[in-house]
Amino acid sequence: MAIIKWAMAKYQGLGKEGNGQVSTQSGALQDQPYGFNTRFEDKAGTNPEEQIAAAHASCFTMALAFGLAKQGFTGGTLECKVEISLEKEGDGFIITKSAIGLEAKVPGMNSADFEKAALEAKVNCPISKLLTCEITLDFISFEGH
Template sequence: MAIINWATAKYEGLGKEGKGHVSTQSGALKDQPYGFNTRFDDQPGTNPEEQIAAAHASCFTMALSFALAEHGYKKGTLESKATITLVKDGEGFAITKSEIKLDAKVPGMSGPDFEKAAVEAKLNCPISKLLNCDVTLDITSFDGN
């Protein structure tokens, strides 16, 4: 079974003067503005890297949640922040890193068991598999009580 999702992007004008809008199937983004100014300046709107960061943070967090549930844990809180690094690469740009910072509380779980589950989730979430860059994980806090 395949799960299909989609998003649309429209860009009018070219280069720095162009303006775009992006929408997602769910409506979470609906005609959200994007363009040079939202990507490289501080203009309101979104950009592809922000959208990848949201996808990676949510995918990883859900993958870890399911892995912990499979190991018998019923309660916990996971909060992840994914930071995407975009750098100038020759004549263009490249995403070189996705850094996940994780704060977690899983009552009754040991730190080593949690770290193992988190690393496996990092390696196996579909967005981690999709990204062809350095994906790091920094567990900034964990509470097993």
């Protein structure tokens, strides 16, 4: 049985002059503004790349947390920042990369086992599987034993 989550987007007007609102089932986003100026300029609001980055960061971090718990670790802190690269391609744009930066503290774990667990989470989290762009993982810091 599939778990289904939803988001809704509405856009009024067309092109650069248009603007929209995006909402999520959970209410985390409720009529959040988005448009050309929130995507390509510094206007307050959100954009698809930011939402993909949030989805990838939370999915990867959760996958890693569950993988570490499965190995018997009970404490620690994982912090991850995802940067989505949007590049011009022809008349449009393409997402070319999702770069994961990871900081972690997992007491009692060695760095080789942690790296293996993190790489497994990178490959197997559902959002990683969804993305077809390059996905990198940069170990910013790790503290174990």
